[in-house]
Amino acid sequence: MLKLSQLYETSIQLLSVQNSYILSYILQQKSVKANLNIALSYYMIEKCNKNCYAKKNGRQIMRHLMSPLDFSVEELDKLLDLANDIEAHPEKYAHKCDGKKLATCFYEPSTRTRLSFEAAMLNLGGSVLGFHSADSSSASKGESVSDTIRVISCYADICAMRHPKEGAPLVASEKSRIPVINAGDGGHQHPAQTLADLLTIRSIKGRLNNITIGFCGDLKFGRTVHSLINALIRYDNVRIVLISPEELKVPDYVRDDVLRANNIEFKEVEKLEDAMGELDVLYMTRVQKERFFNEEDYVRLKDFYILTKEKMELAKDDMIVLHPLPRVNEISVDVDDDPRACYFRQAQYAVYVRMALILTLLGLAED
Secondary structure, eight states, X not given: OOOHHHHHHHHHHXXXXXXXXXXXXXXXXXXXXXHHHHHHHHHHHHHHHHHTTOEXXXXXXXXXXXXXXXXXXXXXXXXXXXXXXXXXXGGGXXXXXXXXXXXXXXXXXXXXXXXXXXXXXXXXXXXXXXXXXXXXXXXXXXXXXXXXXXXHHHXXXXXXXEESSTTHHHHHHHHOSSOEEXXXXXXXXXXXXXXXXXXXXXXXXXOSSXXXXXXXXXXXSOHHHHXXXXXXXXXXXXXXXXXXXXXXXXXXXXXIIIIITTTOOEEEESOGXXXXXXXXXXXXXXXXXXXXXXXXXXXXXXXXXOXXXXXXXXXXXXXXXXXXXXXXXXXXXXXXTSTTBOHHHHHHHHHHHHHHHHHHHTTOTTO
């Protein structure tokens, strides 16, 4: 295992690599992937601490969203308040982004994230452009992420990027002349989804502190899980239950450098039934076929957890069930009619919070 200083240096060297194919090759090496994840996390925290609140001539400089830590708790609360106001008074914001363009640069498939970003910009009066897969972009010809974002900066005012390789949106942000939003990078982070999760929990439960949340399913590759844990630990009295089989446990760097390092109360269990009765929030995840190195492991684990009506009877009356979607088999469709099933409301909240995020990064939130 590399020392943290070496990990930090590794991340700096990695981020200096402009060619996305070299970046892809490095990140595909199993022996270093976990270490690079740690390095990227530490780099993002350090970058946030140094740059996120910097001002030039008394004015806020351009900001990006790479990690949930890019916003302070106070800034997060302000952004969520704005999202709630957008939900209550959508007409106030219908022309906030007139003349502005959002580029959605998605190097891997997406339904909810891409369309919700596009819906958010359209709801604000702006327009959208972009691509929905690497094959439909110049990446298929060998163009680097750095070059792509330089070109996109000529056409759009803000960019939402999804990429299968960890760190790619961060590389883009280093070269971009417009704000870049990390809409998911491999198994690392998904801060845009985290904002939707936080808004959903706060809107329905009325708080982000004093809760017990259970994460169930693929906690190893689940970038939504990693991001939400990072965000929630900054609130008081948050208790975490990690529910997964041995093969899909949360990575060591999340357990040790995030949970234990911040003295967060947590426990790990394998049976969902053992945790249901103590949860205020249950965050279900699918087992992600695209993150596995061989199909045998995926087939063996894909149906390890299935939330049914019978299991819901073990839960509190006011527990809520969230899921970043898409759902495969992990939540039975007969749970959908339970009032505690909030995953489709969660998808709607994503539009409101992405409208708030776009306004914030474009400096239009105060207008």
